[in-house]
Every structure is written in C-alpha cells, then in structure tokens.
Amino acid sequence: MEWGRWFDARFGRAYWVARAAAAWTRFQRVQDRAALDEAIDAYRRLNAVTPHGHPDLGCQLGRLGTALRKRFELDGEMSTLPEIVDVHRRAAAATPDRKNCRPAHLANLVDVLRRQLEITGDTTIHDEIVAVRRQLAVWGRGDDPRRPQRLGALGEVLLERYERSGDQAALASAVDAFREATEPPWHRQTDRLERLARRAYVLGKLNESAPRPGLLAELVDVRRAQVDDTPATLPTHTDRLLEFSRALWALWQADRNPVVRNEVREVFRRVEALTPEGHRDRGCRLSNVANTLDGPADREVLEETVELHRQAVLATPADHEHLIEHLTRFAGALRRLYEHSHAIETMNELLETRRRLVA
DSSP: OOHHHHHHHHHHHHHHHHHHHHHHHHHHHOOOOHHHHHHHHHHHHHHHHHHHTTTTHHHHHHHHHHHHHHHHHHHHOGGGHHHHHHHHHHHHHHHHSSSTHHHHHHHHHHHHHHHHHHHHHHTTTHHHHHHHHHHHHSOTTTTTTTTTHHHHHHHHHHHHHHHOOOOHHHHHHHHHHHHHHHHSSTTTTTTTTHHHHHHHHHHHHHHHOOOOOHHHHHHHHHHHHHHHHTTTSSTTTHHHHHHHHHHHHHHHHHOHHHHHHHHHHHHHHHHHHOTTTOOTTTTHHHHHHTHHHHHHSOOOHHHHHHHHHHHHHHOOOOTTTTHHHHHHHHHHHOOOOHHHOOOHHHHHHHHHHHHHEEE
C-alpha cells in the first residue's frame, strides 16, 4: 500500500476535517488566497475518503461548494462553474430529507444554477431550478413557518418560466403556489401582503390568457384581503382600495350581479372620499361612482348620477386624457334625465355639454 493510501486509511477523515477547517478559518480571517486553495484541496481529499452514505457527506460537499464559489467570485474562471454546480447538486443528493441542513443545500444549488443560467443563457437550466424549488417548498413539517416563503419563491420561478416560454401550465402552477402560501394556516403571517400581491398579479395574468368568472371571483377575494390587511393609516391603503375596486368592476362587468355592483359602488365611494380636492384623478374617481348608478332608474337616482358626472367634469383638468370621456358620460346622463323629466334647464345643460364636446 502506498504511503498516501495508508495515511488516509489510518488517519483519513479526522485529519482532513481538521486541515480543511483550519485553512478555511485562516482564509476567512485574512483573505489569504493560498489558504482558500488549501481548503479546497483538503475538502476534496476529505470527500474522497468519506464513504458513500456517510451522514456528513452532504455537509462536506456543501462546504467544498462554498469554497469553490468563493474562488469563482475572486477570479471569475468560467470553466469552474460546472464543477461548482455539480458539487452542490451532489451535496443536495447526499443529504437525507430528515436532515435540517438539506434546505440550505437546495437553496445553494438554486443560487449556482441561477448564476449558470445568467452566464450561459441555457434555458433548460430553468427546469432544474423549478424542480429544486419544488423540493424546497415541500421540505419539512406541514406547519413549518418558512414554508410560505418557499412556496412564494416557487411561485416566482414558475411565473418566470411562463414569462420566458408562455407556458400556461407554469402560470397555473404559480397560482397554486401563491394560493397555498397565503391561505390558512399562513393567513396571519406579517409578510403575507407581499405574497397576496403576487397572487393577485398571477391571477390577473391567468385571467387575461383564459378568462373565467371563477378566477375573477378569486381575484376579488385576494384584493379584499389586501385591503383588510393594510392599515387605513398607511398611504398604500388607498392604492389597495383602487385595486380592489378594479377587480370588483371587472367581476361585475362579467356577470352583472347586482350584489357585486352594490359592493363596487361602496368601494368607489370609499376611494373618492379618500381623494383630496385638487387631485388630478379625482374626476375619474367621481366618474367611477356615477358609472355604477348608470342605467334605468327613478328620477332621484338619475339626478344623483348627473350630479356625480357634473362634479367629475368640474374636477378634471383641461389637459386630462379622460376629460372627453367624462364629458361624454355627463351628456349621456343629462339625456336620460331629460327623457325622464323634460326639464328645459336639463336640455340647455345637455346642449352646452355637447358644444364642448365638438369644440
């Protein structure tokens, strides 16, 4: 037996564990490149003498991968990137599901795969990223408090796949991931708002590509949850109300449910009440309220509709892109009121509004 094999057989792992740890510690303290090279060599020798199935093999491979990544960051040698990916892949594979360090190995693998994707542009790498993210999302107990974050990360890579390739199945899976990340038992987490926003975004994307009432109804529920979770004292509360109102309006346009119309009207009123005088879009928000009243109605409702459209026109700057639309809606409301009341003053105001439209 040659001396090297005899030494490894006799002292093997204990020696290389100590030597690798000492070299890595020295590098971290003084950033000595020679120490980094020594640590990499020692970790390689350590992994070579560690039998397959050893409980520490995954962690050892992970440390080698970390050291290789540090050297890659220092010298940028592209030829070493495939080895780094392979080492982190082996680290994840060698770590049993029950070990607490497995998520860290999977996360490291995602990081190096993303780096490889950025450098090479090889889109097939994205498939492996999605697969690893799926493993991360389901790791551990069902009540693991980190699961929502991991599900959210899975939703992001699935959305990225859709945006790269137009894969509708990936978009639907992204919705599923964000849905699970925001429903009970995760509905009380402090960072739920961000995941709700992403869920709403992907629901909107999915509805654009394959519209159906069920998706709109879910989008409304998500937007409502965002409003409920955002304190009224925050400036973003009005933004959440606006998003909620748009979702409700889309749902009402789709099914014409009077219950939905009543709710969207109340939300529009809340938005308008929070909009200060002089706000550039105050006219639009007044017009939104009026639009939920448009249609066959008694004189009292018609008069309220006309007044809201009148206020919308008055609150809209002359250079606003929606001024013509507001004038047109105002003229329509005046016409309906005149047909109901035959009042001369209403006809005169209608004629004046139409003159403004053709001017």
